[in-house]
Amino acid sequence: MNAASALATADTAPQSAAADLLPHYMLDLRQMLESYMTPEQVRQVERAFVVGERAHRGQTRKSGEPYITHPVAVARILAEMHLDAETLQAGILHDTIEDCEGVTKDSLRGDFGDNVADLVDGVTKLDKVQFASREAATAESFRKMLLAMARDLRVMLIKLADRLHNMRTLEAQSGASQRRIARETLEVYAPIAQRLGMNKLKSELQELSFKALYPHRHAVIAARIKSMIGNRREIMSKIEAALSARLKEDGLHARVVGRVKSPYSIYRKMLGDRKTFAEVMDVYGVRIIVSKVSQCYQALGTAHAMYKPLDNRFKDYIAIPKANGYQSLHTVLFGPAGAPIEVQIRTDDMDVVAERGVAAHWIYKTESTPANNAQMRAREWLQGLLDSQRQAGSSIEFLEAVKVDLFPDEVYLFTPKGRILALPRNACAIDFAYAVHTNVGDHAVAARVDRQLKPLRTRLVSGQTVEIVTAPSAAPQPQWLEFVVSSKARTAIRHYLKQLQHEDAIALGHRMLGRALADIGGGLDALPEDALRRYLDENRLRRLEELLSDIALGARMPALVARQLWANEGQSAAAPRDAVRISGTERGVMTFAHCCHPIPGDPIIGFLSAGKGLVVHQTTCPNVVEMRKQPDRIVRVDWEPEVQGDFRTQLKIEVANRPGVLATVAAAIAETNSNIENVEYLERDSISASLLFTIEVRHREHLNDVMRRIRRSDVVQTVQRQSG
Ligand code: MN
Numbered sequence: 001m002n003a004a005s006a007l008a009t010a011d012t013a014p015q016s017a018a019a020d021l022l023p024h025y026m027l028d029l030r031q032m033l034e035s036y037m038t039p040e041q042v043r044q045v046e047r048a049f050v051v052g053e054r055a056h057r058g059q060t061r062k063s064g065e066p067y068i069t070h071p072v073a074v075a076r077i078l079a080e081m082h083l084d085a086e087t088l089q090a091g092i093l094h095d096t097i098e099d100c101e102g103v104t105k106d107s108l109r110g111d112f113g114d115n116v117a118d119l120v121d122g123v124t125k126l127d128k129v130q131f132a133s134r135e136a137a138t139a140e141s142f143r144k145m146l147l148a149m150a151r152d153l154r155v156m157l158i159k160l161a162d163r164l165h166n167m168r169t170l171e172a173q174s175g176a177s178q179r180r181i182a183r184e185t186l187e188v189y190a191p192i193a194q195r196l197g198m199n200k201l202k203s204e205l206q207e208l209s210f211k212a213l214y215p216h217r218h219a220v221i222a223a224r225i226k227s228m229i230g231n232r233r234e235i236m237s238k239i240e241a242a243l244s245a246r247l248k249e250d251g252l253h254a255r256v257v258g259r260v261k262s263p264y265s266i267y268r269k270m271l272g273d274r275k276t277f278a279e280v281m282d283v284y285g286v287r288i289i290v291s292k293v294s295q296c297y298q299a300l301g302t303a304h305a306m307y308k309p310l311d312n313r314f315k316d317y318i319a320i321p322k323a324n325g326y327q328s329l330h331t332v333l334f335g336p337a338g339a340p341i342e343v344q345i346r347t348d349d350m351d352v353v354a355e356r357g358v359a360a361h362w363i364y365k366t367e368s369t370p371a372n373n374a375q376m377r378a379r380e381w382l383q384g385l386l387d388s389q390r391q392a393g394s395s396i397e398f399l400e401a402v403k404v405d406l407f408p409d410e411v412y413l414f415t416p417k418g419r420i421l422a423l424p425r426n427a428c429a430i431d432f433a434y435a436v437h438t439n440v441g442d443h444a445v446a447a448r449v450d451r452q453l454k455p456l457r458t459r460l461v462s463g464q465t466v467e468i469v470t471a472p473s474a475a476p477q478p479q480w481l482e483f484v485v486s487s488k489a490r491t492a493i494r495h496y497l498k499q500l501q502h503e504d505a506i507a508l509g510h511r512m513l514g515r516a517l518a519d520i521g522g523g524l525d526a527l528p529e530d531a532l533r534r535y536l537d538e539n540r541l542r543r544l545e546e547l548l549s550d551i552a553l554g555a556r557m558p559a560l561v562a563r564q565l566w567a568n569e570g571q572s573a574a575a576p577r578d579a580v581r582i583s584g585t586e587r588g589v590m591t592f593a594h595c596c597h598p599i600p601g602d603p604i605i606g607f608l609s610a611g612k613g614l615v616v617h618q619t620t621c622p623n624v625v626e627m628r629k630q631p632d633r634i635v636r637v638d639w640e641p642e643v644q645g646d647f648r649t650q651l652k653i654e655v656a657n658r659p660g661v662l663a664t665v666a667a668a669i670a671e672t673n674s675n676i677e678n679v680e681y682l683e684r685d686s687i688s689a690s691l692l693f694t695i696e697v698r699h700r701e702h703l704n705d706v707m708r709r710i711r712r713s714d715v716v717q718t719v720q721r722q723s724g
Contacts, residue, residue, distance in 0.1 A: 025072050032079040033088070041085040045075070048089035051111060055093075055100035062172035070165060071095055077161040081359040087154045090119035094158055097124045115152075122148045122155035123162070130184070145192075150382045153375075156192065157359060160201060163189050167208040182212035196378055197324035197357020203262060210264040220679070221263040224277055227663040235337055236284060242336075243286065243303065250302045252295055259285030259344075274426075284335060288345045293318060296345045300329050303343055307333035310340060318346070325377040326354055414465040424485045429456045433468040434489035441492055443470040457483045502549060505589040508614070509548030509558075512635065515580050516562035527565060535565055552589045554608040557632040579638035580606065582616065584645040590614040596621035596723040597650055600643040601700030606635035618723055646696035648677060649703060650722040656715045657689040668713050669695055672706045688717065 026049055033042045052071055059067035075091040089112055096103040097120055109117040129144045149156045167185055170178050186209035193202035211218040236258045247254045261281070269280045288299050296318060303309075313332035321327045329345040346354065353360045358378045413421050413432060421435045429449065433456070434441035447454050448467040460466060476496040484490050514524050532544065541547050550556045582590070584600070596618040598604045603619040607627045616637060617624050627634060655661045662679065669676055678694040697703045703721065710719050 025069055025076075029072060029076050029079060032076065036082050037085060044085045045088045045092070048092040048112065048116075051103075052092045052096060055096045055103050059099065061169070063169060067095075067099075070169075073165045073168075074158070074161045077164055078157065081157070081356055081362065083154070083157060083359060083362050086113075086115050086119065087157060087362075089116045090123070090154070091158050091161060093120050094123045094162060097121060098127065119152060119154055119158065122152060123158050126155060126159050146382070153196075153358060153378060153382070156196070160189060160193055160198070160205075164201060164205060167205060167212075170208065170212055178212050182209040185209045186213065193357075195324055196359075197326055197353065198355075198359060199326075199357065200355040203265075206264045207262050210267065214267075217267060218263050221266055221277070223662055225261070225263065225266070225281075227660045228281060230659070232281070232284075235335075235339075239284060239286060239335060239341060243288065243306065246306050247288070247299060247302050250298065252290060252299055252302065254295070254299055255289040257287045257289065259287055259342075261285070282339050284339060284341045286341055286343050287351075288343065289351050290345070290347055293347060296329050296347060299345050300331060303331065303333060303345070307335060307341065309333055318350070321377070323377060324357060325375070326350075326357075328354065411460055411462045413460055413462070416465060416467045423460070427460055427485050428483050429454060429458045429460065429466060429468065430480055431484050431486040431489045432460060432466045433470075434484075434492050435486065436468060438492050440468050440470060441489060442476055442496060443472060443474045444468050445471045445474045456480070501589060504586060505549040505552040505613075506545050508586050508589050509550070509552035512551050512558045512580050512614075513548060513561060516558035517566060519559070520562055520566055522562065522566040531565060535561075553613040554610050554633075557608060558635065560632055579636040581640045582637055582643065583640040584643040584647075590616060592647065593617040593621065593623070595623050597648055598723075599647040599649050599697055599699060599703060600639045604637055604639070606637040608633040608635055621723065643699065646675065646698060648694060648696055651693045651695060651707065651710070652682070652718075652720045652722050653691045653693060653710060654717040654719075655689055655691060656717065657684060657687055658715060661689070661715045662691070664713050664715050665691070665693070665710060668709045669693065669706060672702070672709050674702065674706050692722065 026046075029049075030042060030046065033045055037045075049068075049072065053068045056067040056071070061067055061070055071092045071094055074094060075088050078087055078091045093103075093108060093112070093116070097105060097108070105117050105121045108120055126145060126148050145156075163185055166181065170181065173181065185205050190202050190205045190209065193199075193205060240256045240258055244254070244256045247256070266277065266280050269275055270277060288303070290296055290299055310332040313330070315330040318327045318329055327346060327350040329343075331343050331345075333341045333343060335341040358375050360375075410422050411425055411427055413423060413427075415421065415436065421432065423431050423435060429447035430441060430444060432447070433444040444456055446469040447456060447458060448469065449458060449460065449464050451465075453469075476493045478493075478497060480493050481490065484493065510524070517523050517527070536542070536544065536547065539547070541550075547556070547561070551558050551561065582604075590606075590613060592598055593615050598616055598618045598621075604616050605619045605624060605627075606614045606616050607624075609615055614635060614637075617627075653665060655665065666676055666679070675696040676693060677696060678692075680692050682690040682692050684690070695706065697706060707719050707721070710716055
């Protein structure tokens with residue numbers, strides 16, 4: 001029996017019986033469809049359900065649910081966008097060709113016609129194109145995707161809905177697949193959704209991917225947003241009320257809506273604009289929605305009369321829409337509390353397009369009224385890309401063209417010889433230098449940007465021609481790490497600094513061996529040249545520096561080396577046993593143990609571990625007991641009177657579990673000029689929570705100061721240093 005005849009039976013059955021046959025998730029969908037489709041169209045979609053349900057029968061998702069729930073959920077996402085019946089049918093059938101025996105493109109053609117069969121086939125082919133990451137995405141994979149989109153944009157809409165539902169149900173996947181799918185979503189599908197103007201869908205894809213890729217960062221930001229919300233809401237509603245009242249006075253019917261920031265958008269701003277969380281949050285967002293274009297400009301006048309606008313921040317995206325069809329007026333005002341207010345003003349129509357992009361007003365398009373702005377733009381875009389694909393001399397050039405468009409967060413720059421280099425947004429001249437060649441980066445002193453001499457930290461924008469000025473004596477500076485954004489530059493600078501560490505290692509090894517020799521009455525200077533030479537030869541070391549670095553890095557025991565070196569001299573004396581002093585500058589070659597986090601002022605002991613070098617513990621650390629069994633590896637160490645730098649330590653803090661607690665404690669810590677490195681919840685119930693803060697302090701007194709300050713807060717029950 002083919003599908004069509006099965007449906008004939010279903011169609012002739014009494015209406016109520018047919019409804020009873022449909023599971024609840026399908027009834028939901030029917031309700032949505034009935035809100036904008038004709039009864040005939042609804043029946044067509046249900047026909048697809050019957051075929052899809054039968055084809056997937058017996059299959060389950062990773063979560064254990066019947067497989068058909070997935071395509072129905074995809075269809076529901078498409079129905080929310082009010083897409084047409086064919087798209088909905090194809091949405092329900094999107095996995096049948098791939099996963100179900102007996103369903104082919106031809107059988108679908110017979111049952112549902114050419115369009116639906118082509119759509120399902122298009123989505124199936126697209127599923128096979130994998131983009132592991134933006135870097136790994138090949139010209140070929142983009143070409144396939146583009147061709148599928150250009151033939152029928154609805155293929156991409158179904159694919160995006162499919163991806164959205166997969167992201168919503170990502171937990172059922174293994175950790176590795178979660179990350180792969182999330183990365184692909186963030187780097188390829190979210191930019192496509194953005195390019196198609198589908199901002200609502202794009203944002204959800206981004207938030208879900210961000211949460212899957214960086215669960216910890218997401219949790220921290222979400223918690224901070226939550227802790228801030230009370231105070232903000234009050235200011236927000238004041239601004240909203242004031243604006244509404246004034247618009248009404250001016251005779252405008254307008255909706256004023258406060259905009260809420262999501263964790264990912266905050267994260268992007270912090271990263272991209274190098275702002276702190278507080279700086280990002282210190283901006284209010286308001287949207288004013290009116291019914292006619294002329295009213296947009298009137299509303300702008302009202303807003304500007306109320307609060308002073310910031311210079312140069314007004315943008316008219318109504319007269320000149322964005323490439324994806326987005327239209328709005330943007331302005332930034334000095335708010336009542338001194339905080340800037342970002343205002344978007346647009347019509348209802350523009351608002352729908354801003355949220356749904358090409359999918360907006362889709363239903364009208366099929367009835368051959370003019371396409372909306374976003375649809376026109378999308379078509380122009382795809383047409384342009386198809387043309388550039390035909391013209392491009394190589395697939396690489398084509399790939400560049402697609403990427404410039406899809407990934408506006410990259411900048412494209414020229415070398416003086418006309419070569420194009422792609423760098424992440426906010427890249428500076430040093431990033432460019434390292435992108436040209438590591439040697440150029442290592443010896444860079446300045447840059448000529450469009451022939452003008454500029455400092456190396458200058459941020460670059462697309463289209464600039466950049467030339468790097470080098471000097472043989474120049475060398476990478478540690479502070480470069482504060483503004484480079486490309487991983488190549490970062491890696492190269494780190495590598496260079498590591499070389500410097502090697503020099504530190506020699507210096508520390510020198511001190512350690514000197515100390516060990518002094519312990520047995522000798523000294524490095526007193527060591528005869530040939531005794532040293534002999535020792536180095538016997539141990540296959542080329543130079544003294546190698547021996548010293550070995551000692552500092554824990555490969556050789558200083559006491560043992562000292563005895564062997566000095567034994568030849570036949571001298572021995574009980575010498576004052578001094579410790580090796582730590583000044584805080586030896587970080588490259590010595591580490592402070594993570595079990596007990598010693599800080600200046602703590603009694604300490606060093607343990608030489610092969611591979612890790614000298615590891616410093618508190619003498620009270622429980623792990624020290626075991627270490628003492630290897631006395632050769634123990635190094636007596638002590639702090640210099642003046643130690644430089646910040647040292648990591650941990651505090652266990654019990655607090656009342658109330659909103660805003662984390663922020664209160666964090667503020668107390670920040671007041672004492674201590675950095676918070678990390679926070680985690682150790683335990684948490686409805687009454688209290690136990691937090692583990694990893695912070696940085698200068699010394700014990702500083703730590704005591706921090707703890708005193710935390711105890712003063714009334715939400716804190718106990719504060720304890722964690723050591724060992
Ligand atoms: Mn699917």
